[in-house]
Amino acid sequence: SKKDPILVADNVSRSFGGIQAVDVDHLEIPRNAITALIGPNGAGKTTLFNLLSGFDQPDSGEWSFNGRSLAGIPAWKAARRGQVRTFQLTKVLQRLTVLESMKLGATGQTGERMLASIFPFLWRAQEKAIETRALDLLRKFKLYDKRADYSASLSGGQRKLLEMARALMTEPEFVLLDEPMAGVNPALVQSLLDHVIDLKSEGMTVLFVEHDMHMVRHIADWVVVMAEGRIVAEGPPREVMMDPAVVDAYLGSH
Numbered sequence: 001s002k003k004d005p006i007l008v009a010d011n012v013s014r015s016f017g018g019i020q021a022v023d024v025d026h027l028e029i030p031r032n033a034i035t036a037l038i039g040p041n042g043a044g045k046t047t048l049f050n051l052l053s054g055f056d057q058p059d060s061g062e063w064s065f066n067g068r069s070l071a072g073i074p075a076w077k078a079a080r081r082g083q084v085r086t087f088q089l090t091k092v093l094q095r096l097t098v099l100e101s102m103k104l105g106a107t108g109q110t111g112e113r114m115l116a117s118i119f120p121f122l123w124r125a126q127e128k129a130i131e132t133r134a135l136d137l138l139r140k141f142k143l144y145d146k147r148a149d150y151s152a153s154l155s156g157g158q159r160k161l162l163e164m165a166r167a168l169m170t171e172p173e174f175v176l177l178d179e180p181m182a183g184v185n186p187a188l189v190q191s192l193l194d195h196v197i198d199l200k201s202e203g204m205t206v207l208f209v210e211h212d213m214h215m216v217r218h219i220a221d222w223v224v225v226m227a228e229g230r231i232v233a234e235g236p237p238r239e240v241m242m243d244p245a246v247v248d249a250y251l252g253s254h
């Protein structure tokens with residue numbers, strides 16, 4: 001609940017040249033809930049996501065995950081503490097098979113460069129456990145039959161499923177999903193939504209960036225709205241969608 005947020009951020013700012021992309025005074029992400037981060041194009045959603053997930057550094061600001069400071073901590077370390085993210089344009093490695101991509105997910109790494117240095121350790125130390133977990137997740141996400149295929153051969157929706165499954169390899173507590181519905185075939189939409197709801201049922205906390213309001217209305221418990229780098233509204237979906245500040249933020253951008 002809001003009384004025990006999984007993430008608390010204060011005075012987080014990031015600018016690019018003269019553009020103040022993020023200028024957030026205060027943000028709390030409720031634990032064991034699904035929170036949507038929405039806002040018009042250029043609002044700063046991706047920048048905030050990159051900061052919180054350790055893929056970019058703030059100019060200033062502080063945030064804590066489970067009560068411990070996480071500001072400026074790189075993504076792979078955050079993954080060890082229980083926070084992972086997915087990417088809008090999937091980073092599923094084109095030259096790896098589905099199963100290999102899953103195994104790499106166990107390292108909390110996203111880069112192909114890491115393969116050479118990390119795989120030998122995985123092999124010796126934990127390969128069996130990692131493979132078992134990978135295959136279990138692939139079954140759950142209905143990608144088991146694709147395990148030996150190159151990731152590049154998957155459809156857009158299957159890549160989103162793989163991206164989500166791969167994020168679960170580190171057994172996270174907090175999962176940040178970057179536009180999980182973008183480019184997904186309508187036939188796979190419900191399945192993706194069900195998987196996100198499952199994360200919550202399994203005790204995880206989800207934060208997602210999404211333009212698809214269907215997803216926001218159907219599965220978000222809480223909505224945070226950004227405009228021009230700031231948080232302009234937050235609350236349950238029904239209330240937030242009717243908030244004049246939110247309507248203004250969207251209309252103002254067109």
Ligand code: ATP
Pocket residue numbers: 016019020021039040041042043044045046047048
């Ligand atoms: P969208 O919904 O279109 O993805 P967004 O809400 O994610 O938008 P950001 O991508 O975070 O918005 O961008 C916020 C602002 O910061 C924009 O004005 C953008 O042009 C600027 N910006 C973001 N990243 C960079 C960068 N690497 N270099 C320069 N400007 C940037």
